Amino acid sequence: MTPEWAKDAVFYQIFPDRFAKSAHLAKPGGLEPWDTPPTVHGYKGGDLAGVREKLDYLQDLGITALYFCPLFQSASNHRYHTHDYYRIDPLLGGEEAFDQLIEDAHRRGMRVVLDGVFNHSSRGFFQFNDILENGRSSAYIDWFTVNEFPPNAYDHDRPAGYAAWWGLHALPKFNVHNPQVREYLLNVAEYWIRRGADGWRLDVAEEIAAPGFWEEFRNRVKAINPEAYIVGEIWRMAPEWLHGDRFDATMNYPLTESILAFLTNGLFDRKLIEGKGYNPAHPLDARGLANRIGELLRAYPWDVTLAQLNLLDSHDTSRALTICANRVDVLKLGTLLMFGLPGAPCVYYGDEIGLEGGMPDYDARRPFPWDNPERWNTDLRAHYQALIRLRRDNPSLRRGGVHLLHAEQDALVFGRWFNEDRTIIAVNRAETPLTVTVPLGDMSQGVSGWRPIFGTSSGVIRSDGSLLLKIGAREGLVLKPQYGG
Secondary structure, three states: OOOHHHHHOOEEEEOHHHHOOOOOOOOOOOOOOOOOOOOOOOOOOOOHHHHHHOHHHHHHHOOOEEEEOOOEEEOOOOOOOEEEEEEEOHHHOHHHHHHHHHHHHHHOOOEEEEEEOOOEOOOOOHHHHHHHHHHHHOOOHHHEOEOOOOOOOOOOOOOOOEOEHHHOOOOEEEOOOOHHHHHHHHHHHHHHHHOOOOEEEEOOHHHOOOOOHHHHHHHHHHHHOOOOEEEEOOOOOOHHHOOOOOOOEEEOHHHHHHHHHHHHOOOOOHHHHOOOOOOOOOOOOHHHHHHHHHHHHHHOOHHHHOOOEEEOOOOOOOOHHHHOOOOHHHHHHHHHHHHHOOOEEEEEOOHHHOOOOOOOHHHHHOOOOOOOHHHOOHHHHHHHHHHHHHHHHOHHHHHOEEEEEEEEOOEEEEEEEEOOEEEEEEEEOOOOOEEEEEOOHHHHOOOOEEEEEEOOOOEEEOOOOOEEEEEOOOEEEEEEEEOOO
């Protein structure tokens, strides 16, 4: 079974260096100014105390779960180059700041999911650094796969001479077939769950192919907290990973790809997706999107589908708003689809106020402009708040099955139904208003009409039980049934 809380959650992804910086935490002097464009290697100085200070903001938005990019000690602003898996990076405030954040978040009913980078470490990871210092004589020589001595850790004009993620010298790949390495990583996973984390997002999870590793990972994590959420970063449809023996969910990039392809019809700057594991450049009309959604719904058990981590963007992609040519109305349609379809929606920090960013990656990791509220799109933030509220207040949007009602060219209409609660969602991506006739089937049982609770267009039930629906240009609708005369 997948965790019940995850099916009801609204996640917020935080890139710690760029979200919020507390004035109460001492910092070294080499930080970049917060309000300047980010660079590849520069630090802005965001920290966990800053996150704590913004919990009121997140709670007001409606967020119930935080997913953090890596927090462990690292010599990189993104912290995917881990130096010490048992230390929270001092720039983030160390273990004390982590414990305080966990306490405050849990007091508010918020869960905290950590990023686990267990496929590879860094040149500064002690055991690998020992190999750099001692060569063949290192006690940890079999923690990694080293092919030449001395290992070439820094000359990027030559191969590394050891197994590294994508051949990157900075990211030596663990030899997870080594029982000592395996035990080390599993102990790390257990340690942070015991310390209060509510789950793990697992970086490049598919690249750890050691038999039984992820099965043991799940067993040991769930033995400590049966409701821990385990989500793998796999960019494709991956039902073989979700049979209940490894992960609860994956990052649902196939849905991301499909929604963006529909919103843009494949028309956007291709540089924004170069080298990424998804490709929203193939045009999709409403029928194509409906077919893709159907494939995803058939691919997984329903319990898994409800726990999938749904997203429009992340630290690894261009911002959805940027892909949509900075069209806020288009992004609003995308968020309606994300919040309206099964799975746990995940908001990448700053999307709700219109933060932009493209490629290279660091451009999509811009600092949150706390001190410049004039840069906030407050209407967009209100849109996110409204959708989060709708999802919270309507069980069908969290647990209900999906009933495709209409999919032609620019208009997609589907229903969600859970016990007595029914909801219809309609989107029109066209630049002009549309009037569509929607066969309701079982959705019309006992219903005298449908009223919009989100959006302003209207629907009228015809004598044959169908719904005559008027949808404005670039508009999304949420409708609820009316009963009686």
